[in-house]
Amino acid sequence: MRILIAGATGVIGRRLVPLLTQRGHHVTGLIRRPADAAKLDAHGAHAALADVYDTERLHYTVRQAAPDLVMHQLTDLGGGDRQANSAIRRTGTRNLVDAAQAAGVRKMIAQSIAWVYEPGTEPATEDTPLDLARDDSVRAVDMLEKTVSEIPEWVVLRYGLFYGPTTWYAPDGLMAGQARAGKLTANGDITSFLHIDDAAAAAVAALDWPSGPVNVCDDDPAPGTDWLPAFCASVGAPPPPRNTDRNPWARGADSTYARKHLDWTPVHPSWRSAFSRDHHEP
Ligand SMILES: NC(=O)c1ccc[n+]([C@@H]2O[C@H](COP(=O)([O-])OP(=O)(O)OC[C@H]3O[C@@H](n4cnc5c(N)ncnc54)[C@H](OP(=O)(O)O)[C@@H]3O)[C@@H](O)[C@H]2O)c1
Numbered sequence: 001m002r003i004l005i006a007g008a009t010g011v012i013g014r015r016l017v018p019l020l021t022q023r024g025h026h027v028t029g030l031i032r033r034p035a036d037a038a039k040l041d042a043h044g045a046h047a048a049l050a051d052v053y054d055t056e057r058l059h060y061t062v063r064q065a066a067p068d069l070v071m072h073q074l075t076d077l078g079g080g081d082r083q084a085n086s087a088i089r090r091t092g093t094r095n096l097v098d099a100a101q102a103a104g105v106r107k108m109i110a111q112s113i114a115w116v117y118e119p120g121t122e123p124a125t126e127d128t129p130l131d132l133a134r135d136d137s138v139r140a141v142d143m144l145e146k147t148v149s150e151i152p153e154w155v156v157l158r159y160g161l162f163y164g165p166t167t168w169y170a171p172d173g174l175m176a177g178q179a180r181a182g183k184l185t186a187n188g189d190i191t192s193f194l195h196i197d198d199a200a201a202a203a204v205a206a207l208d209w210p211s212g213p214v215n216v217c218d219d220d221p222a223p224g225t226d227w228l229p230a231f232c233a234s235v236g237a238p239p240p241p242r243n244t245d246r247n248p249w250a251r252g253a254d255s256t257y258a259r260k261h262l263d264w265t266p267v268h269p270s271w272r273s274a275f276s277r278d279h280h281e282p
Contacts, residue, residue, distance in 0.1 A: 001207070004065045004105075006030045006052060006096055007073030008040060011166055012111065015200035016071065018043040023204070028065040052092040055099070062099040070100045071203060072110035072148065080174075086140035093144045100151060107153035109206045114158040114192055114215050116141050119248030123192065123221050126158070126213045126257055131249050145213060155206040160194035160217030160253065163271055167196050171235045179228075179237035186228035188246030192217035192253045193227070195268035205264055214258050220270035221252025230275040 003020055007013040008029025017040060020027045027045035030052070031037060037047035050061040052074060062070070074092050076084040093110070100108060116138045117124035118131045130142050145156045163169035170176065178184055194217050202216045228240050258264040268274070 001069060002026045002028075002065070002067045003069050003071055004028045004030065004048070004062060004067035005071040005073060007071075007075065007111070008045075008047075009036050010073055010075060011162065011196060012073045012200055012203060013071075014039070014166075015197065016073065016203055017045050019200060019204050021045050028067065030061065052088065052095050055095050058095055059099045059102055062096075062103045062105070066103065067100075067105055069107040069109065069207065070096065070105050070151075072096055072108055073203070075111065082137055086137055089140040089144040090147075093147045097147050097150055105151060107155075107207075108148050108151040109155045109157065109203055110144065110148040111203075112141055112145055112156045112158045112213070114160050114217050114253035115250065116158070117249065117251065117253065120251045123190070123252035123254040124215075125254050126215055134249060149211070154211050155209050156213040157199075157202055157206060158213055158215045158217075158253065159199050159202075160192040160215075162196045162199060163193050163274060164196035164268075169193075169231065175231075176235035176237070179232045179235055179240065182238060182240075184228060184232070184240050186224040186240045186242045188223045188225060188244050189250035190221050190223050190246070190252040191227065191250065192221040192255075193271040194218055195266065195271075195274070198266040198268055201267070202258070202264060205262070209262050214262065214264075215253040215255045216258060216264070217253045217255045218266050218269055218271060219255070220272065221254075222271070227271060227275060230272065234275045 003025050021044040029040045031047050040047045048061045050057045076088040116130050117128040148154045168174040
């Protein structure tokens with residue numbers, strides 16, 4: 001299959017490129033810096049230079065790549081600017097879908113998140129409405145998902161919170177730094193995690209999944225009072241202060257649909273082994 005990856009240099013894209021070329025797919029990765037072409041070349045993939053906000057160049061690039069499927073793994077989190085990330089979800093997705101439609105693309109798989117659901121006490125399923133009243137970031141996610149669904153076939157991957165090498169929760173990542181600086185408080189907010197390798201594997205599996213949103217999370221949603229002390233210990237940070245506050249929407253997400261109906265099984269069913277003092281990622 002001919003696949004175009006938007007976000008080929010990101011935390012998921014970097015893992016996806018080799019997974020897809022190893023399976024015999026013809027992969028083109030969208031890049032913004034010519035120097036990144038070598039990273040794709042090393043895995044037998046092609047590079048195409050375009051910024052998702054440069055619509056003329058983007059349309060040309062997608063047409064040239066002539067993909068059957070577009071993998072949308074774009075985010076804009078590097079600068080820690082929530083508005084930039086909402087902009088890429090709205091405008092970046094709009095531009096990518098327009099370019100894909102103009103090039104006759106049949107299917108799109110897109111990265112979304114699993115902590116966008118309405119308040120509740122149980123982990124949310126895909127049928128739980130999105131919490132549009134909460135903030136602009138949830139509304140931008142909703143816009144991303146609706147725009148992607150304009151493509152004839154589409155899968156929206158509602159990922160849990162990534163952990164593992166090169167994520168914010170790696171020992172050298174952003175959150176480990178905040179933990180060591182004593183900036184984090186353990187509260188009752190429930191989080192569903194997802195190992196980054198399971199996230200990449202799910203994007204590959206989704207090539208064969210039917211259209212729809214899918215929660216892709218591990219099996220162990222847990223309150224901050226449970227996971228944060230373990231995380232802090234695993235990265236050499238002091239125990240965090242604790243309280244029992246909980247945002248009602250911080251409820252975790254339920255991946256039963258992916259497990260039962262899509263045959264998806266995470267290799268890492270719980271964050272607990274990684275967030276242990278004795279665990280070292282290879
Ligand atoms: N579910 C989750 O928990 C979740 C999801 C995503 C990310 N994160 C966290 O965020 C951290 C940073 O994510 P990341 O490494 O994926 O980086 P990122 O800076 O968010 O970028 C993601 C990808 O989008 C591309 N991109 C951004 N703006 C673009 C534009 N205007 N045009 C074309 N491409 C564009 C980037 O290309 P360039 O290389 O050119 O910038 C990159 O390939 C990760 O370490 C992870 O822990 C968490």
